[in-house]
Amino acid sequence: MDKPALTTSILHADRRLGVEHGGIRTPIHTSIQYGYERVEDLIDVFQGKRKGGFNYARQGTPTTAALESKLAALELGRGAVCFSSGMAALTAVFLTLLRAGDHVVSSRFVFGNTHSLFTTLGTLGIEVSRVDAGSAAEVAAALRPNTRMVFVETIANPGTQVPDLEAIGTLCRDQRLLYVVDNTITSPVLFRPRHVGAGLVIHSLSKTIAGHGAALGGAVIDTGEFDWLHCPNIADAYRSADPASWGLLQIRKKGLRDMGASLSSEHAHQIGLGAETMELRVRQSSANALALARYLESHPAVDKVHYPGLPSHPQHETARRCFGAGSWLLSFELRDPGSMCRVINKLRIPIKATGLGDTRTLVIPVAPTIFWEAGAQVRAAMGISDGMVRISAGIEDTDDLIADFEQALAD
Structure with a gap:
């Protein structure tokens, strides 16, 4: 049969992944530690050689992993990393992929807390140029040799300005720049940033995807549109892995393991339920x-x-x-x-x-x-x-x- 539509897919996502005991939804896994019969398997999990393994809940649980799988599918991505809030996800992207001396071009029309975060980045030596992203020409004019990233929101909060999403995507592709799109307000129901060349998609899961004002969460999804070989700030420790995985691997290790902004299994479960009616x-x-x-x-x-x-x-x-x-x-x-x-x-x-x-x-x-x-x-x-x-x-x-x-x- 043809690939099912969005709601059908997400309604049946858990059981098609194989839930134990015939359950139709992934259960809430509350364990913090995860043990193995063979210490070699534990070593492989730590070194990233074992797919789907868990060691400590700060970097994820089976419940958060199930949500990440859903989010990647919703955004047509290759993978996702969940965080305790949308701001945690956004902060992780900037602080794990940028270094002092780097430059970011952003829409001038962004969420108030994002604006505040940009001010903090400036104190760390990361400069942000804020332009009217409704014009791709303004974005192009702001680029510098040290520009690493272009950031926009699909619909600005609260003024509802819309960037020239397609033209900016073409610009970033031509310049080999990471294009980061916050898709919180439109959601995968109305828009998939991968279609305009976005390399990373960010969500405050507390909003459209969860939708009931009952769970905080955030996520970063890698669409597969950016070649991480063009990112100079990937740590040597992660360059031995498949280059396609470098971005999310560094975001997970630095943003979750080091910074600790982990999504709880309880909230991951609630967000997954909310997504069914998104x-x-x-x-x-x-x-x-x-x-x-x-x-x-x-x-x-x-x-x-x-x-x-x-x-x-x-x-x-x-x-x-x-x-x-x-x-x-x-x-x-x-x-x-x-x-x-x-x-x-x-x-x-x-x-x-x-x-x-x-x-x-x-x-x-x-x-x-x-x-x-x-x-x-x-x-x-x-x-x-x-x-x-x-x-x-x-x-x-x-x-x-x-x-x-x-x-x-x-x-």
Whole structure:
């Protein structure tokens, strides 16, 4: 038969890997140590010669390995490494693959914590140039002889800017640069960065893939699109292995073994369960986001709506071509910024909370919360106004959500 579709594949992934006792899901493995009858087998695990072996839970368990297998399949990759959070995954990529004196080109429009991380990289001698990645020409102009990596988010949080994903991928391929794409907001349901040449894909698993606000996790997936022979920072200890494995091997060893940002088996199990309904949730939450965006764009109290699914969005054609749907993230700006708290407080269905990709709609004022630390100058450069409100659309009934925003925006 033809290869099954995404939801069918992930629903049956565990049992097709061979779960003991006829179970249909991989169990939660709580053991920290893993023993072997022959010490030679333990040595082979430590030296990476034995596939699928475990020695200490900091570097993974059978439960996290099952999730990694699912994630690699979802992103059409050759392998994955899971972490305790999306920021841990992102930090591991930068700190294990870059060295002092290296240079990164990044989209200027990134998650607030990622922006903060870039500031930390600067203190370690790793310079980050931040450009408008909606233009591949701006990315190209920022390249230097010591540039090692280009980083973008598929849809920026909170302004929803979309990079020129395809052209940047071509640029990175021609320049032999590692192209790293954070696919958290679109997810494999709407977009697979491998198709535009991304070598590494990053996810905050807590968002779209887990989807219920109940488990933290992150992941790095190697798509197979980058030739690790072109990465000068791979340690000699890992160069004896297959070059195709160098990137993930170093990320796992340095990011998990040395840094310790390990995903627990309990959360890996919950994330795996959440992934089974990912496609259904993304379809409904994207439909809700589009309906809300259309409604808000027509409301006299709203000055501007940011959503890639709207024809008014500057990168609408790129989003339509690459994603097909705009995902669950949107933001809007009130004509009267002073009314922001009053409007949000009147909402009955959305939860006033940070976070994204939940089954329930979440709403938060951007400038005084998640981007407060960045400062007014950075907010202005990122297009974040004082009256911007971010919405993470959930899976509630569409009419209920629109009716709630209607009463909240009423004078």
